[in-house]
Amino acid sequence: MPQDFSGQNLRGRSFKGQDLAGANFSYANIRGADFSEANLRGANFSHAKAGLQPYQQKKLLLIVFVLSAVSGIISGIIGSSIIRIKYWSIQSFIADLISLIILILFFNITINQGFVLGLGVVAATFIGGFLLLGLGTASFPIGILTSTTSILNQAANIANSVIIVVSFLIAEIVILIVTIAFTSAIDKKKINNLLVNGTAIVTAIFVAVNATLETEATTSIFSAIAAIIFATTAVLFSKYINRCALAGDEKNLWIISFATAFATTGSTSFRSANLTDANFTKATLKNTDIRDAILNCTEWYGSKCLDAARPGKTYLKNIQLRKLLVTRDGQNLNFDGQNLQKINLQGANLKYSSFIGANLSGTNLQDANLFQARLVQTQLDRTDFTGACLTGAFIEDWNITSDTKFDNLKCEYVYMQLPTAEKPNYLRKPDNIQEVFEDGDFGNFIKPLVDTLDLYHNRGVDPRAIAISFKQLAENHPDAKLEIVAMEKRGEDKFLLRAKTSPEANKSDLSAEYFYNYNQFKGLNEREIKLLLSEKESQIRRLENMVMTALERPSFYAENYNNQGDTIMSEGSKKQSNFDLKGAQFAGGLVNADTVNAQQIGGNITNYSTEQKQNLAQAAAEIQQLLNQLSQTNPTTTTSEKMSVVAKAVEEIERNPTLKARVIGALKAGGTEALKELIDNPLINILLASIDGWQDAE
Numbered sequence: 001m002p003q004d005f006s007g008q009n010l011r012g013r014s015f016k017g018q019d020l021a022g023a024n025f026s027y028a029n030i031r032g033a034d035f036s037e038a039n040l041r042g043a044n045f046s047h048a049k050a051g052l053q054p055y056q057q058k059k060l061l062l063i064v065f066v067l068s069a070v071s072g073i074i075s076g077i078i079g080s081s082i083i084r085i086k087y088w089s090i091q092s093f094i095a096d097l098i099s100l101i102i103l104i105l106f107f108n109i110t111i112n113q114g115f116v117l118g119l120g121v122v123a124a125t126f127i128g129g130f131l132l133l134g135l136g137t138a139s140f141p142i143g144i145l146t147s148t149t150s151i152l153n154q155a156a157n158i159a160n161s162v163i164i165v166v167s168f169l170i171a172e173i174v175i176l177i178v179t180i181a182f183t184s185a186i187d188k189k190k191i192n193n194l195l196v197n198g199t200a201i202v203t204a205i206f207v208a209v210n211a212t213l214e215t216e217a218t219t220s221i222f223s224a225i226a227a228i229i230f231a232t233t234a235v236l237f238s239k240y241i242n243r244c245a246l247a248g249d250e251k252n253l254w255i256i257s258f259a260t261a262f263a264t265t266g267s268t269s270f271r272s273a274n275l276t277d278a279n280f281t282k283a284t285l286k287n288t289d290i291r292d293a294i295l296n297c298t299e300w301y302g303s304k305c306l307d308a309a310r311p312g313k314t315y316l317k318n319i320q321l322r323k324l325l326v327t328r329d330g331q332n333l334n335f336d337g338q339n340l341q342k343i344n345l346q347g348a349n350l351k352y353s354s355f356i357g358a359n360l361s362g363t364n365l366q367d368a369n370l371f372q373a374r375l376v377q378t379q380l381d382r383t384d385f386t387g388a389c390l391t392g393a394f395i396e397d398w399n400i401t402s403d404t405k406f407d408n409l410k411c412e413y414v415y416m417q418l419p420t421a422e423k424p425n426y427l428r429k430p431d432n433i434q435e436v437f438e439d440g441d442f443g444n445f446i447k448p449l450v451d452t453l454d455l456y457h458n459r460g461v462d463p464r465a466i467a468i469s470f471k472q473l474a475e476n477h478p479d480a481k482l483e484i485v486a487m488e489k490r491g492e493d494k495f496l497l498r499a500k501t502s503p504e505a506n507k508s509d510l511s512a513e514y515f516y517n518y519n520q521f522k523g524l525n526e527r528e529i530k531l532l533l534s535e536k537e538s539q540i541r542r543l544e545n546m547v548m549t550a551l552e553r554p555s556f557y558a559e560n561y562n563n564q565g566d567t568i569m570s571e572g573s574k575k576q577s578n579f580d581l582k583g584a585q586f587a588g589g590l591v592n593a594d595t596v597n598a599q600q601i602g603g604n605i606t607n608y609s610t611e612q613k614q615n616l617a618q619a620a621a622e623i624q625q626l627l628n629q630l631s632q633t634n635p636t637t638t639t640s641e642k643m644s645v646v647a648k649a650v651e652e653i654e655r656n657p658t659l660k661a662r663v664i665g666a667l668k669a670g671g672t673e674a675l676k677e678l679i680d681n682p683l684i685n686i687l688l689a690s691i692d693g694w695q696d697a698e
Contacts, residue, residue, distance in 0.1 A: 006044075011053055032056070036271040036289075046281040050268035050288045051305075060263060107237065114251030264289045264310045271312075285309050290316060296342040297364050300325040315343060324348065356418075376418050380404050390442070394418045397456065402503060406443045412436035452485060453507050455497040455514055465521035466497065473514045480505040619666035620678035622659055626652055627681040636683065646686045653691070664694050 002022030010025070012032040021041045025048050032053040052060070102122060110118030241255065267287040276296040286305035291312030300306060303326055311317045316325075321340065324330045328348040335358050342362040350365075354374040361381040365388050372392040382403040390411040396418050413436055416427035429445065430437065437445065457466070474482045479502065486498040501507060626649055634648070635641045653660050666675060672688040 030268050032266060032268060034269050035273050036269045038270075038273045040270070040273050040275050040278050042277045042279075043275070044279045045283045046279050048280075048283045050284060051286040052263070052267045056266050110241065116254070117251075260287075260308065260310045263287050263308075290314060296362070297344045299344050299346075301328055301344075301347075302326065315339070374418060385409055390414060397454075399454070400446065401507070406446065409442055411442040414442070453482070453499045453501050453505070453510055455499070455511060457495040457497070457518075458493075460493055460522075461495040462518075462522045465518050465524075466495075468521050469514050469518040470497065470499075472517055473510060476513070477505070477510065480510060482510075615662060616666045616669060616674055616678060619659075619662045620675055623649075623653075623663065623675070623684075623687070624679045624681055627679075627683050627687065631681070631683065642683055642686060646683055646690055649683075649687055650690050660694075663691065667691070667694060 002024065003020060004024045005028050006024045007027045009029045010033050011029055013030075014034040015038050016034050017037045019039045020035075020043055021039050023040070023043045026044050026046045028045075028048045030045075030048050030050050033050070106118045106122050109121050244251075264287045267289060268285075269289040270293050271289050272292045274294045275290075275298050276294055277298065279299040280303045281299055282302040282304070284304045286308045288309040290309055291314070293312075293314060295314055295316070300322075306316065306322060306326055307319075309316065311322075316322050318338070320333065321335075321338070321343070324333065324345070325343065328345070330345075330348055330350045330353050332352045333350075334354045336354050336356040337358060338355075339359045340355070340363055341359050344364045345368055346364050346366045348365070348368045350373050351369050351371045352373065353370075355378045356374050356376045357378070359379040360383050361379050362383065364384050366384055367387040368385075369389045370393050371389055372394070373390075374394045375398045376394055376396045378398045380399055381401045382405075383400075384405045386405050386407045386409075388409060390409060391413060392415065393411075394415045394417070396416060414429050416429055417425060419426055455470075470482070470484075474480075481500075481502040483500040484497065485500050486496070488496045488498070501510070627645075630645045630648055630652075634645045636645055653663060675688060676684060
């Protein structure tokens with residue numbers, strides 16, 4: 001029976017590695033609790049409060065205040081350093097101008113390229129300046145150097161002033177960025193006020209103390225003004241960078257990651273826990289560690305401060321998706337190409353949203369509103385659409401399976417094609433704009449497309465390679481019961497081959513194997529193709545012709561192509577003949593107008609002499625022995641491996657003149673068909689295709 005912890009104070013408790021499937025933690029205080037590696041499948045954490053314990057928040061508050069004070073001290077140092085050089089001197093003017101240029105450069109690069117790159121440019125500027133100054137000093141002769149000592153001293157003073165101003169201000173900005181980022185652990189309004197007030201107070205105290213040491217009141221005033229200006233600039237710029245990071249700016253996301261990692265230390269931890277189907281409705285999850293957790297169909301609706309949690313590499317790191325999971329409002333949003341597997345979007349508003357090329361396999365879309373959503377080429381294996389609205393959805397080339405659920409679906413009409421400039425037609429179903437699907441009709445309409453393997457060719461179509469690849473796939477997987485149900489031309493250079501499979505077939509593996517072979521066969525030359533066509537050539541040719549017909553006539557569909565060797569005959573073909581040729585010898589051949597079903601069939605039937613029979617048998621025995629030996633010492637799994645073994649066999653025969661002569665004699669006497677009957681090896685067809693023509697060359 002699931003355990004009940006509802007409403008309890010569980011602060012700091014350890015549940016690490018425990019089996020708490022289905023446990024009830026609703027309204028519980030779980031601040032600082034450790035659930036790492038626990039099994040929490042189906043657990044209820046609704047309205048629970050997670051995060052840091054009070055004493056941990058106070059420690060973080062103290063750290064923030066200290067950092068704020070340090071930033072204020074730095075502002076005071078900058079202000080007093082500037083005033084130490086009298087503002088009416090040319091030296092001071094040059095120092096301020098250079099500092100201003102460097103800071104403008106730093107701000108511009110940081111805003112556009114990121115904070116790290118901005119720091120790198122400033123560091124490179126300093127290094128370059130020092131090298132330039134050193135090289136300039138070394139290039140002066142001793143006599144001239146003595147007379148220019150005062151100039152160099154002034155240049156050094158200017159450089160020192162620039163370094164102090166720029167480096168101290170950047171250091172202050174770094175501190176403030178980290179400080180502001182830490183505010184995710186504490187109430188933001190309070191900590192921001194504390195930050196600004198603390199900085200101002202410490203700056204004022206430092207400037208006041210410094211002013212008492214100055215002999216001129218004017219200087220002290222300038223020092224105070226400069227300190228306040230720099231402190232304000234640093235605070236505002238730091239807030240801007242943090243705001244960008246919180247908004248999802250990838251250039252500065254490291255800031256939030258660093259602060260969150262620090263702030264989650266000692267907080268509630270779900271690290272590596274199994275949270276499948278867990279419920280966090282309206283739970284407070286500030287500073288929660290969710291790294292490496294299993295989050296299949298976890299409920300996040302209405303949860304608070306999820307953006308302040310530490311998501312690691314889970315799908316919660318996606319800011320747009322995280323917001324959708326909490327609010328359930330995804331209207332007009334774009335999720336094209338994203339991995340949205342096994343998330344919980346039950347009841348979500350997804351009207352007009354786009355999921356082109358996205359992966360929604362295993363996702364809970366029960367009662368979701370997908371009105372006019374774009375589900376083009378979307379992966380939907382095991383997706384649950386129970387009670388959802390699909391009216392007006394664009395479902396071109398979507399990938400549904402027999403495990404996709406359409407129970408109680410609300411759908412009046414769909415569009416089979418996303419309109420483009422080249423294809424403006426929506427292809428509405430039902431076709432009549434005055435008609436709509438009745439309850440349950442859409443499920444029946446879409447059902448025939450469910451249990452199929454869809455082989456979509458979008459990079460050139462090679463009918464011969466398609467025929468060979470599919471035939472080989474059917475032979476390699478007889479249990480899949482592959483049966484072509486449709487062929488369709490898509491656009492100028494695209495083609496869809498749709499095949500029915502057994503319910504147990506792994507369509508993903510079948511598709512991967514098919515396209516692996518297809519891409520290999522496309523690159524073969526005519527001789528290599530001839531080798532492949534030697535076995536069951538007629539069936540492959542027939543399938544090739546069907547593909548070419550489909551390409552020429554886009555409306556062509558193959559209703560029933562059985563890959564076990566059945567032949568499609570026209571309705572008018574009625575004549576059939578059966579001949580038993582066992583033990584018989586004929587001087588001619590047999591001709592039948594339509595179909596011949598015979599236990600032995602040959603284009604030419606030859607009466608062999610005793611000597612010819614002996615030569616055939618001897619040649620066949622030697623060839624079979626050679627093929628068996630090579631097959632045992634070489635792999636023959638793939639087509640390329642089989643062809644490699646056959647090539648070695650041909651080389652061995654050519655090295656042995658006696659054997660080659662015997663093989664040629666056997667070919668002249670009985671042809672390839674006679675050798676096929678005598679040799680029991682799967683490579684014989686490829687070998688005979690390779691040596692076909694030897695008898696004519698001799």
